[in-house]
Amino acid sequence: MIHLNGHLVQENEAKLNVYNRGFQYGDGLFESIRVVNRKIMFWEAHYFRLMSSMRILRMEIPNSFSPENLEQFILELIDANQHTNQAVKVKFNVFRNTGGLYMPNSNEIGYVISTTPISSPFFIKSTNFIEVELFKDHYINSGLLSTLKTNNKIIQILASIFAKENDYDNCLLLNENKSVIETTNGNLFILSGNKLKTPALDDGPLNGVIRKQIIKIVEDLDNYEIEQASISPFELQKADELFYTNAIQGIVSINKYRKKEFKTDFSTQLIGKLNAKARIE
Structure with a gap:
């Protein structure tokens, strides 16, 4: 499942408008977050970077985007996807709402949260030769x-x-x-x-x-x-x-x-x- 604009939705049922500004103009941003056993790693730093980035891009921050609410959105999605007891990559995408050309009709935003399991709960030394x-x-x-x-x-x-x-x-x-x-x-x-x-x-x-x-x-x-x-x-x-x-x-x-x-x-x-x-x- 994914979290789409405040609702848990099956991934194959989730829909974004083809005129989505993130797709049409790159008018969006994202945050990649590591979560282990429902603990969000460095959550405060991720949260404040997300808020700062949205302000710099002149996006309107919803009242629901408190650190407590966003944390709850992430954890609810992790539980729904049965990733509770493992390490997970969470991707938090934010995009300005559809409408307008280079000049948007509104600075209101939509968002998508998704999760992907990762192999280790710890940061580990890679064995690959880079x-x-x-x-x-x-x-x-x-x-x-x-x-x-x-x-x-x-x-x-x-x-x-x-x-x-x-x-x-x-x-x-x-x-x-x-x-x-x-x-x-x-x-x-x-x-x-x-x-x-x-x-x-x-x-x-x-x-x-x-x-x-x-x-x-x-x-x-x-x-x-x-x-x-x-x-x-x-x-x-x-x-x-x-x-x-x-x-x-x-x-x-x-x-x-x-x-x-x-x-x-x-x-x-x-x-x-x-x-x-x-x-x-």
Whole structure:
């Protein structure tokens, strides 16, 4: 089942208008959330990012969109789909209501919540060997909109196709200044010595929930420092480790970029700390 505009509906009976603005204009956004045994991981951070994104996109936030109500919507759907005692990916899609052209008739919204089971209740270290390459066909323009999880992900799609066609596992995306800002599906971190670096939000990476958690974790470590600053492609091959983060996978180590192979010790250490943080948040 899915949750559609306040109602539980069988997936094969759910209907969206063909003039839906999310489809017609990309006038929508989404939030991907990990839920384990009915506990929503980092719910406060996800909720406030969703509300902030809707405000930035001038969407009207319904009175029913309190954190308590949205949490209840998610948990009711999980129970209805019999996903109560397992790990689940929840996708929360929001779109401006049908009507208008570029100028919408209304800023009122509709929404869809869906669930998909995932394999592990914990963030785990992937056993896959991950090789990446720069995607240089198109650039992400830095700015506030690029930090949001909007429906406008055509560059990520093209980069994913490029990776598949060229036997890479992921791609690194660039902004208009040729700074590396993220992978196709996560926030990038590079470790050099005892300094962990991630692109500043001004450069245009997604304002990721797990990105925030990693920054907080490293700030509390005695022997490491965290820096949010622009990353040049030339820095990548000098780094000791590369990894990326997202709400569903947690932390994914990058093993190879061009001729350089990377260690994974620090990112592996962080996975344990992230799991511990997820249990108490």
